[in-house]
Amino acid sequence: MAPSRHDRHSVIDCALHLLDDIGLPDLSMRRIAAELEVQPSALYWHFPNKQALLAGVADRILSAVPAPDASRDTSQVARAVLDALLAYRDGAEIVMSSYALRLGTPRAQRALAASLTAHPDSDVLADAVFEFILGHATLLQQRMHAQSIGAVEPDAQDPTAHSDAVFCAGIRALTAGVRT
Amino acid sequence: MAPSRHDRHSVIDCALHLLDDIGLPDLSMRRIAAELEVQPSALYWHFPNKQALLAGVADRILSAVPAPDASRDTSQVARAVLDALLAYRDGAEIVMSSYALRLGTPRAQRALAASLTAHPDSDVLADAVFEFILGHATLLQQRMHAQSIGAVEPDAQDPTAHSDAVFCAGIRALTAGVRT
Numbered sequence: 566m567a568p569s570r571h572d573r574h575s576v577i578d579c580a581l582h583l584l585d586d587i588g589l590p591d592l593s594m595r596r597i598a599a600e601l602e603v604q605p606s607a608l609y610w611h612f613p614n615k616q617a618l619l620a621g622v623a624d625r626i627l628s629a630v631p632a633p634d635a636s637r638d639t640s641q642v643a644r645a646v647l648d649a650l651l652a653y654r655d656g657a658e659i660v661m662s663s664y665a666l667r668l669g670t671p672r673a674q675r676a677l678a679a680s681l682t683a684h685p686d687s688d689v690l691a692d693a694v695f696e697f698i699l700g701h702a703t704l705l706q707q708r709m710h711a712q713s714i715g716a717v718e719p720d721a722q723d724p725t726a727h728s729d730a731v732f733c734a735g736i737r738a739l740t741a742g743v744r745t
Numbered sequence: 746m747a748p749s750r751h752d753r754h755s756v757i758d759c760a761l762h763l764l765d766d767i768g769l770p771d772l773s774m775r776r777i778a779a780e781l782e783v784q785p786s787a788l789y790w791h792f793p794n795k796q797a798l799l800a801g802v803a804d805r806i807l808s809a810v811p812a813p814d815a816s817r818d819t820s821q822v823a824r825a826v827l828d829a830l831l832a833y834r835d836g837a838e839i840v841m842s843s844y845a846l847r848l849g850t851p852r853a854q855r856a857l858a859a860s861l862t863a864h865p866d867s868d869v870l871a872d873a874v875f876e877f878i879l880g881h882a883t884l885l886q887q888r889m890h891a892q893s894i895g896a897v898e899p900d901a902q903d904p905t906a907h908s909d910a911v912f913c914a915g916i917r918a919l920t921a922g923v924r925t
Contacts, residue, residue, distance in 0.1 A: 665884045665887035666891050666897050689907075689914045692907075692914075693877070693911050696877060696881045697880055697915065698880075700876040700878075700881070700883070701876045703841060703883070705845075717847070727869075730869050731869055731876065732873075734866060734869045735873030738918060739918045
């Protein structure tokens with residue numbers, strides 16, 4: 566493939582595809598460039614650095630979150646954010662680091678905030694809900710990865726059962742004050 | 746120092762000390778052994794693998810959390826857990842990965858659960874509160890680290906001001922149902 570055939574979109578496609586194969590720790594600019602059969606310098610034409618590229622990946626991961634809609638229930642939006650993070654290997658970690666650096670589009674926070682407009686401080690509470698989802702998803706992906714490589718024993722019971730109860734309890738508690 | 750002078754406690758001391766100097770990504774068994782002037786194999790006498798050593802480090806980080814006490818307010822316990830995580834470089838990440846692998850002692854969850862006994866499902870809610878704190882602390886440490894190495898511009902305002910409002914809002918919401 567000629568370098569000119571790659572735009573931001575196709576570079577992110579490639580990064581997401583590689584991510585599922587090799588995971589975030591091995592996802593380098595060099596590796597993405599090799600996959601696209603270009604020199605690493607060609608990537609820097611689209612992204613000033615790796616963090617900017619990962620922010621593009623984070624935006625793509627969160628593109629599955631529905632647009633802000635005040636009529637939507639927060640628990641529904643929270644579930645959509647969680648599902649988006651879990652849809653890609655290391656998805657939670659990538660979104661976490663982009664959020665920490667305030668890169669990328671705050672699509673998740675805006676969707677959460679819209680669902681929380683009944684709350685006097687919906688933006689702050691939306692950030693809190695997002696931080697809870699990020700913590701939850703990171704833990705779940707780390708555990709599932711450790712199990713997949715045999716670093717820990719598989720859970721005796723369905724590993725997601727307790728995890729799901731914790732997620733529901735957290736979202737219920739975080740949004741309980743909004744409905745009253 | 747002779748190998749015989751090192752026990753689990755002093756190995757963890759050394760790991761924590763190194764952590765503040767070099768950060769989690771560079772904290773290897775080899776590096777810890779070099780710091781203690783022993784062969785890496787000497788460490789495996791105390792810890793079967795690196796994850797077990799990091800679980801010991803995680804336990805040490807959380808040892809600053811007060812013992813379970815039902816008379817303590819959850820927000821007070823949550824703040825103590827947050828402060829413990831932030832007291833060491835990459836503290837949140839180390840505790841997060843130990844918790845994901847279910848290694849180490851659940852000191853934080855027990856202290857949180859004790860403060861939540863008025864809630865019908867205090868263990869599940871305590872896990873949710875812990876996941877929120879872990880997400881919050883990880884984000885804060887990643888941002889502070891990125892600023893310290895110049896990867897992002899320093900915040901125009903005090904970076905911890907908004908972060909603190911989010912933490913308080915999250916803990917208040919998560920525990921609001923308990924008091925009523």
